[in-house]
Amino acid sequence: TAGALNIITRQPTFQPEANLEASYGERGLREYRGTISGPLQDDVLAGRLNVFDSSTDGAVENLQDGARLGDADSQGLRGQLLWTPNPDFSARLIADYAEQNEAGNVLLVNHYSSQTRKRAKFFGYPLAEPDPYQRETRIDAPGHPQTLQNGVSLELNWDLDEAMRFTSITAYRDWDYRANRDTDSTALSVIQSETELGHRQFSQEWRLSGTAGSSIDYVAGLYYLRQQLDRGIDTEFGKDAAPWFVGDQLEQLKKLYGITFTDPKQVPAVLLDGARQRYDGEQKGDSRAIFGQLSWRPIDPLELTGGLRYSQERKDAWISRDASNLAPLTGLPPVFQSGGQLLRDIALGGGYYREDSIEEDNVSSLLSASYRFSDAVMGYVSWSRGYKAGGINFDVVGPFTAPTFEPERATSLELGMKTRFWDERALLDLAVYQTDVDNYQALTYSPPTSMFAPPLRDNLINVGKVRLRGIELDSAWQLTPRLTGRLGLAWSDARYRSFPNAPCPPESGSGQWTCDLSGERLYNAPEWNLSSGLDHTHPLPYGLEAYSGVDYSFRTGYSGTLEGGEGSYQPSYGLTNLRLGLRSQDRTWEVEGWVRNVFDRQYITAVYSLLGSGDYGVMTGAERTVGTTVRLRY
Numbered sequence: 186t187a188g189a190l191n192i193i194t195r196q197p198t199f200q201p202e203a204n205l206e207a208s209y210g211e212r213g214l215r216e217y218r219g220t221i222s223g224p225l226q227d228d229v230l231a232g233r234l235n236v237f238d239s240s241t242d243g244a245v246e247n248l249q250d251g252a253r254l255g256d257a258d259s260q261g262l263r264g265q266l267l268w269t270p271n272p273d274f275s276a277r278l279i280a281d282y283a284e285q286n287e288a289g290n291v292l293l294v295n296h297y298s299s300q301t302r303k304r305a306k307f308f309g310y311p312l313a314e315p316d317p318y319q320r321e322t323r324i325d326a327p328g329h330p331q332t333l334q335n336g337v338s339l340e341l342n343w344d345l346d347e348a349m350r351f352t353s354i355t356a357y358r359d360w361d362y363r364a365n366r367d368t369d370s371t372a373l374s375v376i377q378s379e380t381e382l383g384h385r386q387f388s389q390e391w392r393l394s395g396t397a398g399s400s401i402d403y404v405a406g407l408y409y410l411r412q413q414l415d416r417g418i419d420t421e422f423g424k425d426a427a428p429w430f431v432g433d434q435l436e437q438l439k440k441l442y443g444i445t446f447t448d449p450k451q452v453p454a455v456l457l458d459g460a461r462q463r464y465d466g467e468q469k470g471d472s473r474a475i476f477g478q479l480s481w482r483p484i485d486p487l488e489l490t491g492g493l494r495y496s497q498e499r500k501d502a503w504i505s506r507d508a509s510n511l512a513p514l515t516g517l518p519p520v521f522q523s524g525g526q527l528l529r530d531i532a533l534g535g536g537y538y539r540e541d542s543i544e545e546d547n548v549s550s551l552l553s554a555s556y557r558f559s560d561a562v563m564g565y566v567s568w569s570r571g572y573k574a575g576g577i578n579f580d581v582v583g584p585f586t587a588p589t590f591e592p593e594r595a596t597s598l599e600l601g602m603k604t605r606f607w608d609e610r611a612l613l614d615l616a617v618y619q620t621d622v623d624n625y626q627a628l629t630y631s632p633p634t635s636m637f638a639p640p641l642r643d644n645l646i647n648v649g650k651v652r653l654r655g656i657e658l659d660s661a662w663q664l665t666p667r668l669t670g671r672l673g674l675a676w677s678d679a680r681y682r683s684f685p686n687a688p689c690p691p692e693s694g695s696g697q698w699t700c701d702l703s704g705e706r707l708y709n710a711p712e713w714n715l716s717s718g719l720d721h722t723h724p725l726p727y728g729l730e731a732y733s734g735v736d737y738s739f740r741t742g743y744s745g746t747l748e749g750g751e752g753s754y755q756p757s758y759g760l761t762n763l764r765l766g767l768r769s770q771d772r773t774w775e776v777e778g779w780v781r782n783v784f785d786r787q788y789i790t791a792v793y794s795l796l797g798s799g800d801y802g803v804m805t806g807a808e809r810t811v812g813t814t815v816r817l818r819y
Contacts, residue, residue: 196277197231197267198222203819210812213242213256225266233265244808245291248323249372254289273344280337289327292793292802293317294370296752299692300433301797307432308425308449310373315752317803318787323372330364349395352406360384369796374423376796383415405477411470416504416579418464422532425449426457427525430532442524453517456525461510462533466579468502478551486558492551498592499544502577506537537581541588547572561605571595573626578644585686585698586644591624593647610663619654621682627708627747629688649683651707667723673716679707688748691799708744711757715739730770736762745792745803752801758788760806768816777814785809 201223208216215238222233243255261283268276294315297305305312313323338356345351362382369375392406428449431438438444446452478492511529514522553567573593582588601616625648655677662670681687687702706712718736725731739759746753761783768775788806795802 194279195222195233197233197265199224199228199231201819203817205817206814208812208814210810212244212808212810213240214810214812215240229268229270231267233267235263237261243289245289245293245320245322247289247291247327248321249325252289252327254291254322254327256288257286259283259285275342277340277342278338279340281335283332283334285330285332287328287330290330290364291322291324291327291367292370292795293320293322293805294795294800295789295792295803296750296799296801298797298799301800304429304432304797305371307435307446308373308428310371312371317789317805320805322370324367324370325372325374326365326367326377328364328366330362332360332362334358334360348397349393352390352392352394354388354390354392356388358384358386368420369429370800370802373425373429375426375429376420376422378418378420381415381417384412386410386412400482402480403478406475408472408474408476410472412468412472413470414468414579416464416466416468420462420464422457422460422462424454424458426460426532427454427528428452430457430528438524442520442527444520444524453521453525455512455517456514456521456528457532459510459512460508460529460533463507463509464504464580466502466504468500468577468579470498470500472574473497486556488555490551490553490555494549495546496549496572496574497544497546498574499542500574500577501540501542502579503538503540504579504581505539506534506581508533508536534581539582539588541577543575543577543589545575545592547574547592547594561609563603565599565601565603567597567599569597571597576626576645580643582644585688586629586646590626590645591647593622593624593626595620595622597621607662611660612662613660614658616657617655618657619652622648622651622653624648625651629747646686648681648687649685650681651679651684652682653677653679653707653710655679667721669720671716671718673714675714677710677712677714679710681705681707690748690750692751706743708747708749711740711743713739713741724770725767728770730768731766732768732775733765734763745789746794746801750799750801752799753792755789755792758786758806760786760788773818775816777816778812779814780809780811782807782809 202220203222204218204220206216206218208214217238218236220233220235222231224231238258238260240258241256243253243257245254246252247254261281263279263281265280266276266278268278295317296315297312302312313321336356336358338354341351341353343351360383362380365377365379367376368378388408388410390406390408392404394402394404396402428446431446431452432449435446438446474494474496476492476494478490480488480490482488508529514525517525549570549572551567551569553565553569555563555565557563571594573595575590575592577589578586597618597620599616599618601614603612603614605612626645627648629644629646655675657673657675659673660671662672664670681702681704684702684705686699689697689700693700716736716738718734720734721732723731737759740757742757743755744753745755760781762779762781763783764777764779766775766777785808786806789803790806791804793802793804794800
């Protein structure tokens with residue numbers, strides 16, 4: 186919905202250069218980065234290598250065994266070769282590898298539902314009042330996520346003549362994620378899960394760009410993308426699972442089946458202990474597109490641009506669920522045999538298999554005009570019609586969620602101005618925008634399929650209509666020859682225009698699963714964002730220079746989930762960072778001391794749903810950290 190981000194990295198250079206950087210901070214923070222670039226064959230072949238390694242100690246204490254959780258380390262490298270056999274042709278080969286490991290990854294509970302509190306009370310398990318900022322948890326199986334990714338791309342550029350260039354970009358990337366998790370987020374042996382995700386993609390783009398005379402620029406091309414996503418989730422139930430899952434349904438069990446439980450030991454552990462639930466799935470997708478864009482300057486200060494893109498999408502997927510390793514119920518009293526089978530059906534689900542496919546096409550378009558009123562002032566207006574492909578829900582679906590979801594289409598209008606003034610010591614960009622989205626895609630929270638089953642998550646639904654509008658300001662100021670400032674401010678009014686089938690907040694007391702959120706604010710959309718900073722330099726004798734800087738950022742609060750349940754709100758927060766350093770005036774070396782989150786503000790970076798209906802876990806932002814960084818450049 187927000188558009189695309191185009192990142193252009195530095196090419197290999199035919200002049201030797203090198204950069205080294207090392208950072209050390211509190212709580213075991215270690216970061217190392219290095220770059221080397223230069224010629225391998227004069228004016229014909231050059232190479233560039235980037236490497237990084239970082240690690241930090243965990244900040245969460247596991248009260249179960251006293252261990253620290255959240256240790257993280259990552260490593261990676263990226264190599265490039267640039268071949269220029271003649272002035273009209275170049276080839277750029279890029280390959281990269283990255284690995285990330287986390288020891289004891291954990292979500293900190295921010296809210297327990299009444300369902301979970303009833304279960305804990307029946308079990309006699311003490312639940313501490315949620316306070317994620319204490320950075321304490323009590324779990325029996327900390328997670329250990331691992332992420333691996335590799336990529337390779339080849340870009341060929343051939344200048345057919347002085348006014349036309351042909352470009353080919355061929356790329357492949359894979360991504361693998363492995364993680365185990367204590368799904369119940371307690372010290373009890375209820376559920377542990379192992380997740381395996383794999384993604385593979387291949388893309389090919391051919392593009393022709395150039396000029397026609399002095400007033401026309403153009404680009405036209407073809408694009409192809411092939412993707413495959415594999416998913417496997419293995420869930421194992423422990424000895425405490427059976428009494429845990431019946432703990433909030435004691436009255437219903439007595440009313441419907443005549444079963445009375447007063448002690449968790451009365452619930453046979455064999456009903457679920459050792460049982461396994463396995464989800465498997467695969468999705469393949471093909472995307473094809475033809476596109477073109479033309480810019481025309483009928484008079485020197487005016488530029489008009491138009492573009493079209495025709496896309497075709499096809500996706501095919503299957504998903505399955507199976508239960509295994511079930512102990513026989515023979516030998517148990519008849520009431521436990523019938524009730525136990527019901528509990529298994531609810532907790533594990535029966536066999537499930539689904540195949541789906543979608544095919545769709547779309548025409549996207551762009552119209553824009555810019556006018557340069559002077560060398561220092563330029564205004565522009567743009568209109569665009571964008572598209573985000575529909576898809577297939579990669580999970581079990583219920584009556585409130587369809588197996589597939591529709592494509593998202595956004596119509597955007599933007600009016601802006603870019604200026605330089607104050608003897609070109611100040612830059613100011615201002616933009617006003619509105620985007621109307623039809624069939625906005627949102628992660629849903631659906632009702633359970635039966636009285637005792639948990640709610641369904643991890644599926645997408647279409648919101649009827651969403652409107653995003655706002656104002657953005659970005660500026661930079663040369664306040665004195667030695668002092669520079671920057672200020673960015675954004676106001677956003679993001680609302681559901683039509684969302685009559687939204688999920689209600691858990692435990693809302695309405696007795697309904699769907700609510701009308703039309704007119705309410707969009708989730709994950711703060712109303713205000715601010716970023717600002719000051720940088721100062723001071724020359725010293727012997728070719729030295731002292732420098733300092735302060736950064737401040739602020740964002741207002743917003744709901745972190747679609748349903749907006751208690752405990753899912755992310756409050757407003759502001760962060761201040763300071764730095765003070767010494768360097769050579771030619772910047773060949775520098776030593777910097779820094780403090781991040783100077784005032785040790787407590788804040789939440791992400792919200793996730795946990796096992797119980799209305800349980801939420803969060804990830805907290807980093808505490809105040811003091812450190813130093815050394816940089817060398819050649």
